[in-house]
Amino acid sequence: MDFNQAFKKKYKKQKKKKSQLPFRLNILFIAVFLIFSLLIVQLGVVQILNGEEAQRQIDQTENTPTEKSVPRGKFYDSNYDLVVDNKAVKSITYTPPKNGDTADDKLKLAEDLASYITIYKEEEELEDAVTDRDKREYYYLENTEDIQDRLTEEELDLDPSERYQKELDAITEEEIENFDWNHDLLNVIAIRKELDEAQELSSHVVVNEGLTDEEYALVSEHLPQLNGIDAVIDWDREPAFGETFNSFLGGITSSDEGIPQDRSQFYLANGYKRNDRVGTSGLEEQYENVLRGRKEKVQYTTSTRGEVLSSDVVVEGQRGKDLTLTVDMEFQQAVDEIVQEELETAINNPANNNGYLEDALAVVMNPQTGDILAMSGSHYNREDKEYENQAYRTIYDAHEVGSSIKGATLLAGYQEGIVDIGSVLVDESLYIQSTPTFSSIGAAMGPINDLTALEKSSNVYMGKIAIQMAGATYQRNEILHNFDYAAFDKLRSYYSQFGLGSSTGIDLPYEATGLAGSDVDQGNLLYMAIGQYDTYTTLQLAQYVSTIANDGYRMKPRLVNEIREPSGEEGVPGKVIESFEPEVMNKIDMDQKYIDRVQEGFRRVYTSGTARSYWSGIPYEVAGKTGTAERPQYNEDGDKIADTDNLTLVGYTPLEEPELAFAVIVPENGTEGETHKAHHEIGKRIVETYYDMQEEQSEEDEE
Template sequence: MNQPIQLKKNRKQMKKKKSQIPLRLNILFIVIFLIFSLLIVQLGIVQILNGEEAQRQINATENTPSEKPVPRGKMYDNNYNIIVDNKPVKAITYTPPKNGESAKKRLELAEDLAKFVTVIKDKEELKEKITERDKKEYYYLLNNEEIQERLTEEESTLEGGELYQAQLDAITEADLETISWTDELLNMLAIKKELDAAYQLSPHVVVNEGITEEEYAQVAEHLSELPNIDVVVDWEREYNYEDTFRSFLGNISSSNEGIPRENSEFYLANGYTWNDRVGTSGLEQQYEHVLRGRKEKTQFTTDTQGNVIDSEIVAEGERGKDLVLTINMELQEEMDRIVEEELRAAINNSGNNNGYLEDAQAVIMNPQTGEILGMSAVHYDREKKEYSVQGHRTVYDSHMPGSSMKGATVLTGYATGVIDIGTYLDESGIKIAGTKEIKSHAYLGSALNDLQALEKSSNAYMMRIALRLSGASYVRDQPLRNFDFNSFQTMRNHYEQFGLGTKTGIDLPFEASGVIGTNPQAGNLLHLSFGQYDAYTTLQLAQYVSTIANDGYRVRPRLVKEIRDPVSTEGEIGPVVDSFEPEVLNKVGVDDKYIKRVQEGFRRVYTSGTAAGQWRGFPYPMAGKTGTAENPQYVVENGKVVRTTMTHNLTLVGYAPYDNPEMAFAVVVPKNGTSSSRNPIHHNIGKRITEAYFDLKNGKQQDNDEDDEE
């Protein structure tokens, strides 16, 4: 009885539970639906309102830095007059995207940019700029499918550059004639050529020279239509003294030349980019690490296609540090004028020169500090009949100096013990069997001592020092016996103590070390002893005489006196970062009494010796040495020497005042005529540059005295 009743109750409960399950499911479905709806709405909001920014963040690639070069440091002379400055110029640049850009994209960009700017204004220059290859590359971009079909089966298997070259070779002259090469089209190709030369994320100057204000403004206005193009203020070097001292100041590469490709690994390892301008010669190259400055660093944000979508300057740039040179530009200008005037006068004196005279050179330096005060060289181009200042010849060209280096020979004799103070030697000529007699320039007496040998410029005295040094037994007109060939090196080792035959150490990227003879015959040792075998630069001669003037201390010559921090205020100069003290390279290995002895001999040269006639009455007490070296000139026809003309290298070294030297000089005039007495160009230059130095010094001192009185 109770069982049926219980079953009935169970059925009712089950029905009730079943009716509750669909309700819960419905509620669950509704909740899920609402959640999905909210997600869809949120996604829609993100897509509609923030989609561009979200996609930008998704696609963005950080850590894409770029460095913008800054203006280089300036150069000043020793009176703080600006020699080299920076001139701002407007420029248009192109910065390729990170992942590169196709040639067709660059072509399209060039077409757009060409609407606003002309890269090369001169039409003839523009035509020369665009080569046949440039035209073929343009034709290929327009007809690449057709060109592909022209390739042979073998050519089609080529890859890279070989395939591309084969494609260009398939383009004919007739193909190129189908295009009208207008000035507008050539301009566009010139622009594309610059775009093609750019490196990734390194701003490349498309045009700066000759860009007009209107062109600059037009490009600036349409930058949104010219991806990766920018308008900037670029800079160029400005030389306030034009060509004066120009060859020593040096050159820099253009922004489009960039770093030298042969040394690219070095520059890239030191933080340079491909388009950075660097010094390529002279002081610009020597002090590149100082002049380059600190580049402005920009952090670029790029998308996955490499397009720049944002940038931020993370480090401000600072232009390079400034150089203060040892050179006085007023003195340098005067030296150039003097050297050219005297060279012109000598060349115009047709009775005295044999048509070979082309050069005159001079160097002034402070013998105690090594500071170069002026370096001048003037060259005459006989074909063009033009004179030009080529100062670098004082450092690069080598010439036999003649007797001007006899002070080094006498000191070598003292150092090796083959002579002493007051030693007399036979003045007769030297004749070795089978050779011509070698003797002094005139009869100077039967025997001379060391002072007289310098004063009168005896060749015989120097040769007998060389013979004693060689250990040879000399009998007139007989072969030399027991000649020690090591005596060549012994003599040269002593010469190097004065800077002869070795680099002076000047702060330039290159200097010649002279020309050293390679034929170790006894006769050549004799010629070496009086300056007619090895050849030296004018700078080496200046260091040599400075060493004697400076009591035997050889000082490194310098062109840079100070390095200073840059300042932005016009007319002011920054604080000193580094200054260069005199650097003694060596002390000549002889007792001081021997240096004094040679100094006395050099004084006598100017007061009673070979220079006395030219320098008599000169207002400043001088010391030094004259020199004349035979310099044969050969006329060659059909590979044979048909005529030999003898010319003379004229040299002069000196310093003043002789008792407390503050300036020393060397003058070299190669290939002069055979009569220096009729045209003493080396003496004329020496006197005039010495006067110019003291006039400038005394004038400056007078100005300072007047300022003190005020």
């Protein structure tokens, strides 16, 4: 074979091999294409037909969040003594899975949980908690097919809720009565009932009250087998001073209540869960955003069977911030004791046996800063014959306060140009048609000036200011001619500058502003000028006298003066986050010389006027005004059956740079004898106690 033939033969062989290679590659490419096509088809099936179920499985196994409560902020008084603390409470909670549990699942979980805990320790409590419907629902789960067979064709076609009710109704009374409802089974039903209360993705407290340490430990040990169950630490409020000041500290919802239903949209929009505990009154409600803290948020990874595989803290919890009060709790306790003791003395006085006196109220504040120093109210429960702390009445109950407001009336007269410093008017009985005789207490005083009108509490002097404010002319036994009824609003406008008849601005969620009289009879303008027409609260009265004491500057009352960071040291507040400065609400629209004149009149009330006999022995400078508003009592037929008086007292001390202002109301007191001392004794003892405590504090500081 020559060289050319050999080369051709070899070339043919190589060509044959090369021609086989693309064929094999084509086979391989086709195989790969078919495999990818099958994968794409399978992916489409999963995505389109089973996507929702697949996502549910992913969510269930990789994204199961829960939140753990943190302690609320604490309260401290003005001396940084702890007022409200938190008490740890062991709790068992249940958080339903995203896809929800079936009725059978919850029953099985309840049976498992019942082997470790008993919700109600007393048999009677357990029997009361499990209702007839609860028993029927359990019986239905155990006998579903049998009960469903009892329904008619029409009943089977009803919507699910109506059909379910028919099924429950199909269970006979005899079946319920003859079933063995033993303690263990009732416990299971009670637990299942609590599980049903849980909202989707919101943990619900199954039990906390009465939960023993042993039960808590058993549940904690078996959490992996109890899907959705957690053993957590919840928190209850623990006041350090019992009932003292509780009316204003306020309350919070229980674990079972959660957020109030009537405000659920508001709370849900602000990131709350339905079972979150929130402040419902007082400072707990007013400062909810400060006190609530930030919940710890934990994300669990669980298996499809609900077993916890791992957990991560995604948001660290933080206790709520603390509040420092303006109130010294020791002084508050002393004022509470004073008010109750003097109320008790008045009620036990024979001259007071009219059966109407039940309350004594007092507010003490710093007129220069608006700081509330004490708010106290004692109520006598005649049915139970017990004295109850009802301090909240100082901001909710409004009364006719009598002559205590004459300082505001005189200042209005000055400003209107009706009277001036030293103006003399005749104190005499006024006879106005269709109006009872209008006169001062006791004999007519004749010509008196403005200072005497305050010192001796002339009704007529103030009444004549009101008549001239209305632009009217007085003629004996006739109506007031040319009477301008706009005078009612004009006089109220002056009063509102002192806080009378308007909001005081105190940092509490609710506050009464009193009631304006609705009968615009001419004579009632005169009675309004002496505090016997419109009604005011004790707090309004305290702000009024504070405004006069503070040279016409009306300060906003406040109970909180600081917000502080939580402290790591027990019983010691953290650093200050925010400090609230005293806030001036308004300066009364009156010349300072007139305010000085009223201050002098208020001084004379205590040194030589209507309060002198009760205050002559006190070694401190005090100024203010007394008040008596007649409160006759009538039966259903409109017949008068008793005479009572609202006794009031306002004051401040010392005269220069006053530190303390007070208002006292003893409503519907007797009209004779020693009972008239009740308001004076309360005011006098408050002043004495304040100075005694100041002296003790000074001695301690020196040491």
